[in-house]
Amino acid sequence: MALSVNFLLLLPIIIPFLGGILLFGFRKWIKGFAGEISVAVIIILVMVIAAITHQVNETASKIVYGIYNTSQGIEYGPPIGVQIRADGFSSWFLLFISIIEVCILMWETNKNRDDPNTPLLFSLSLFLIAGINGVLFSYDFFTLFLSWTIITIALIVLIGFDQQKKQIGNKIAITYKMLGLALALMLFAIVLCYGIFGTLNFDFVKKHSDLLSPERAKALAGVISLCIALIITAFGILAHFCFINFWMPETIEDAPTSTKVFITTIVSGGAVFSIIQTLTSFFPSSSSLFPNYPLILGIIGIITTFEGVLLIIGEVGKKEPQEADLSKIIIYSTFVNIGIILTGLTLGSFGSLTGTENSDMLTNLVGYSTLQIINFMVSMFLCLFSTERLSRKMENSYNLFTLQGAMKKLPLTTFILIIALLSLGGCLPTLGGVTIYMILFSFIKSGYFFFAILIGVALLLVLFYYFKIIKVLLWEKSSLRLTISTNGISADISFPTIVGLIVALGLLFFGIVPSPIITQLINGLEAILP
Numbered sequence: 001m002a003l004s005v006n007f008l009l010l011l012p013i014i015i016p017f018l019g020g021i022l023l024f025g026f027r028k029w030i031k032g033f034a035g036e037i038s039v040a041v042i043i044i045l046v047m048v049i050a051a052i053t054h055q056v057n058e059t060a061s062k063i064v065y066g067i068y069n070t071s072q073g074i075e076y077g078p079p080i081g082v083q084i085r086a087d088g089f090s091s092w093f094l095l096f097i098s099i100i101e102v103c104i105l106m107w108e109t110n111k112n113r114d115d116p117n118t119p120l121l122f123s124l125s126l127f128l129i130a131g132i133n134g135v136l137f138s139y140d141f142f143t144l145f146l147s148w149t150i151i152t153i154a155l156i157v158l159i160g161f162d163q164q165k166k167q168i169g170n171k172i173a174i175t176y177k178m179l180g181l182a183l184a185l186m187l188f189a190i191v192l193c194y195g196i197f198g199t200l201n202f203d204f205v206k207k208h209s210d211l212l213s214p215e216r217a218k219a220l221a222g223v224i225s226l227c228i229a230l231i232i233t234a235f236g237i238l239a240h241f242c243f244i245n246f247w248m249p250e251t252i253e254d255a256p257t258s259t260k261v262f263i264t265t266i267v268s269g270g271a272v273f274s275i276i277q278t279l280t281s282f283f284p285s286s287s288s289l290f291p292n293y294p295l296i297l298g299i300i301g302i303i304t305t306f307e308g309v310l311l312i313i314g315e316v317g318k319k320e321p322q323e324a325d326l327s328k329i330i331i332y333s334t335f336v337n338i339g340i341i342l343t344g345l346t347l348g349s350f351g352s353l354t355g356t357e358n359s360d361m362l363t364n365l366v367g368y369s370t371l372q373i374i375n376f377m378v379s380m381f382l383c384l385f386s387t388e389r390l391s392r393k394m395e396n397s398y399n400l401f402t403l404q405g406a407m408k409k410l411p412l413t414t415f416i417l418i419i420a421l422l423s424l425g426g427c428l429p430t431l432g433g434v435t436i437y438m439i440l441f442s443f444i445k446s447g448y449f450f451f452a453i454l455i456g457v458a459l460l461l462v463l464f465y466y467f468k469i470i471k472v473l474l475w476e477k478s479s480l481r482l483t484i485s486t487n488g489i490s491a492d493i494s495f496p497t498i499v500g501l502i503v504a505l506g507l508l509f510f511g512i513v514p515s516p517i518i519t520q521l522i523n524g525l526e527a528i529l530p
Helices: 002-025 034-058 090-111 118-137 141-159 165-197 202-207 214-219 221-239 257-282 293-316 326-349 359-393 411-424 431-445 449-474 486-492 495-512 515-528
Strands: 063-067 083-087
Touching: 002 034, 002 063, 002 083, 002 118, 034 063, 034 083, 034 090, 034 118, 083 090, 083 118, 083 202, 090 118, 090 257, 090 359, 090 495, 118 141, 118 257, 141 165, 141 221, 141 257, 165 221, 165 257, 202 257, 214 221, 221 257, 221 293, 257 326, 257 359, 293 326, 293 449, 326 359, 326 411, 326 431, 326 449, 359 411, 359 431, 359 495, 411 431, 411 449, 411 486, 411 495, 431 449, 431 495
Parallel strands: none
Antiparallel strands: 063 083
């Protein structure tokens, strides 16, 4: 059984990695159907993760270990042991992400079928997916670092994919510096953590509080504070936190749309997950030995949210309407959502911030913040791909001025974009509306009134400017009447549009009936949270 479980937990990393090697090695011969191969790889991956999820659900502890269970001293112990772990939360979360990845690659397949560089694009995407799977199943700091190394290498090449040489040089230089800095800081934090605990295994540190005595913790207070700062900064670069996210919007502006979706949603969400996992394992805020850093993370989340709000206001409210770029507005929405997600996950995971004893509500806060990550990924996927389709069909521009009256010419694509924007901004009855409402409700019930007010104000501002964008998309310049052309509908029907329409309707359906998703996430959290 141990061997089969070990092998099963390795497959989510091995399958996309081998798929990426296959596409890269045989790119000259499979360029016509590279997209179909990559979609098939991810569909197989979904089935494997579903099997892992079933295995987790069949286990009493809702936890399944891969490689070796170092927390119980099997085979060998820390610091050598490398540990992979699937639990009731990470397995379901990864299953949802993999389904989203299928949609992303299906859309990209239809668009780039005849491009000779397509195999390289899909190969790099599969490498990135392998790294993300490693991030969600890693349960020691070193394996987590290796997973992020795979991701950053893939990102550096993806950002410069199929662009002009001058643009490639500038953007890869900036990307290389920032992602290289993130890995360097992460490696420095690994060295310090190993020096403090004598192991990099999350589970072992959690179960052995005697690894760091109060006297030693006091003597190492400066080192511990530096280590926490390094972890927050390293993963903050990847998650696009305030003041260290300046590099992202410009560098991905001309990147493939699938790359934009990966960077703005899946990579940033995985980085937030890594921060919470690493800090709760090594430096639980419930201990008086460590500084009260959860408050700092909450403040960073709020500042990141308002940074995104101000950037959206500045772009939509430009004096010259023809200068407003819809693609940039959507990318700036990343900061708004990542800030909200970070704040919710931080305050939920580190409940000792205000001394509240409402553990059920804190679990709900973590669960709904995680559900917001899923909504964020789906909504951004729809926003970016529908915006690209509108741009290609209407004067090849992302300018709001040129997209005016898009509903008449491309009604289905415009409908998809509108639903995605409403869900991204937390408007009922979309999935985003439900998750935001429940996050705010959980904030209030847990005693975080100030954070609830600030996030509520930020979202009202975002929705106001989203509605201004929707108004531009709905009405033509010469008329205030909403018109939908039957010719426009027939011209807009395509496989990507049908996929997008199904996903958009899914946002509405799960906004009305969210329980199938949230129940699984919260049940998984209750099994692993203390």
